[in-house]
Amino acid sequence: DTGVSQDPRHKITKRGQNVTFRCDPISEHNRLYWYRQTLGQGPEFLTYFQNEAQLEKSRLLSDRFSAERPKGSFSTLEIQRTEQGDSAMYLCASSMNQGVKGFFGQGTRLTVV
Amino acid sequence: GENVEQHPSTLSVQEGDSAVIKCTYSDSASNYFPWYKQELGKRPQLIIDIRSNVGEKKDQRIAVTLNKTAKHFSLHITETQPEDSAVYFCAASISNTGKLIFGQGTTLQVKP
Numbered sequence: 001d002t003g004v005s006q007d008p009r010h011k012i013t014k015r016g017q018n019v020t021f022r023c024d025p026i027s028e029h030n031r032l033y034w035y036r037q038t039l040g041q042g043p044e045f046l047t048y049f050q051n052e053a054q055l056e057k058s059r060l061l062s063d064r065f066s067a068e069r070p071k072g073s074f075s076t077l078e079i080q081r082t083e084q085g086d087s088a089m090y091l092c093a094s095s096m097n098q099g100v101k102g103f104f105g106q107g108t109r110l111t112v113v
Numbered sequence: 114g115e116n117v118e119q120h121p122s123t124l125s126v127q128e129g130d131s132a133v134i135k136c137t138y139s140d141s142a143s144n145y146f147p148w149y150k151q152e153l154g155k156r157p158q159l160i161i162d163i164r165s166n167v168g169e170k171k172d173q174r175i176a177v178t179l180n181k182t183a184k185h186f187s188l189h190i191t192e193t194q195p196e197d198s199a200v201y202f203c204a205a206s207i208s209n210t211g212k213l214i215f216g217q218g219t220t221l222q223v224k225p
Contacts (some may be wrong), residue, residue, distance in 0.1 A: 031211055042119075042202045042215030043157065056210065091156065095211050102147075102213060104156040 003027075004105035006092050012111045013082055020078045021108045025094030032075050033102060034067055035091040036060065043091055049075060082112045115140045117205050119216025127224050132190045134219045136203035139184070143205040146179060146186045147213070151200045160201075161188070193223045 003026040013019050025032045030051050035043035046065070047057045051072035061067075064082075069075040079086055089109050093102035116139040126132050138146075144165040149157035163170045163177045163186065170177050176189040190197055200220050204213040 033212065035213075040218070042204075042218050043213070045212050045214065048210070048212060056212065093213075102211065103159070106156050 004092055004094050004103050006090075006105035006108050008108055009106060010109045010111075012113060015082060015084060015112055017082055018078065018080045019082060019110065020076050021090055021110075022074060022076050023092030023094075023105055024074045025092070026103060027073075029094035029096050029103075030072065031095045032069055033093045033095075034075070034077050035093065037089040037091055037107070038087075046077075079110075082110075084112045086110060087112045115143075115205075115214045117203060117214050117216040119203050119219060121219060122217065123220045123222070125222045125224065126193055128193060128195060130193055132188075132193055132197070132221055132223075134188045134201055134203065134221075136186050136188075136205075136216050137184055138186070138205040138214070140205065140207065140214075141184065142207050143184075143214075145206040146177070147204050147206070148175075148177060148188050149202045149204065149215075151202065151218075157202060190221075193221075195223050195225050197221060198223045 005024040007022045033048040034046040037043040046061050047067050049069040052069050064080045067077045089107045091107045092105040095102045118137045147162035150160045151157045161175050161177050174191045179186040200218045202218050203216040206213050
């Protein structure tokens with residue numbers, strides 16, 4: 001186990017509902033990344049944090065998406081007014097400082113029906 | 114913008130043969146190139162990586178080569194085994210952000 005933990009593992013929600021996912025990084029890692037992976041595609045970068053600061057957001061992250069890392073430890077990713085196109089695997093990864101050797105969590109699979 | 118192209122999209126080989134997957138990146142500032150293996154329904158697992166100051170790296174049956182001038186890097190798997198069957202992703206990153214830009218993936222099938 002790499003130590004990055006994500007919760008829940010699976011989420012089924014109705015279109016229009018809000019959902020929130022949680023990621024707990026490896027404890028000494030100060031960088032935390034969110035990616036989205038749709039079927040048959042590579043993971044796509046969404047956003048990343050260094051400690052509690054959100055340093056970059058992809059244009060994929062519409063205004064319905066918000067991510068936080070309030071104390072520089074765990075992070076949450078919220079999707080408001082979910083759409084069917086939001087159905088995907090949401091992956092979290094963490095790393096140390098300038099290091100880029102990212103370790104992925106097991107992901108949260110979101111299905112919007 | 115940042116982009117990583119990966120080829121082929123599918124690759125089928127006989128057990129024992131070699132497999133080669135190639136990637137091209139666009140951002141000349143990229144300096145870290147990992148390869149991930151992903152089995153169905155599971156997380157991407159880092160299998161090997163290379164930094165821009167190195168041209169080649171090998172770990173048992175897996176090797177990665179990097180041509181910075183051409184912005185190409187490749188994964189080589191020798192003596193393939195059925196358990197090597199999976200989707201393989203290349204990625205490129207700039208170390209000051211650690212953000213990974215992934216290729217589209219290669220589905221490798223190793224036939225017994």
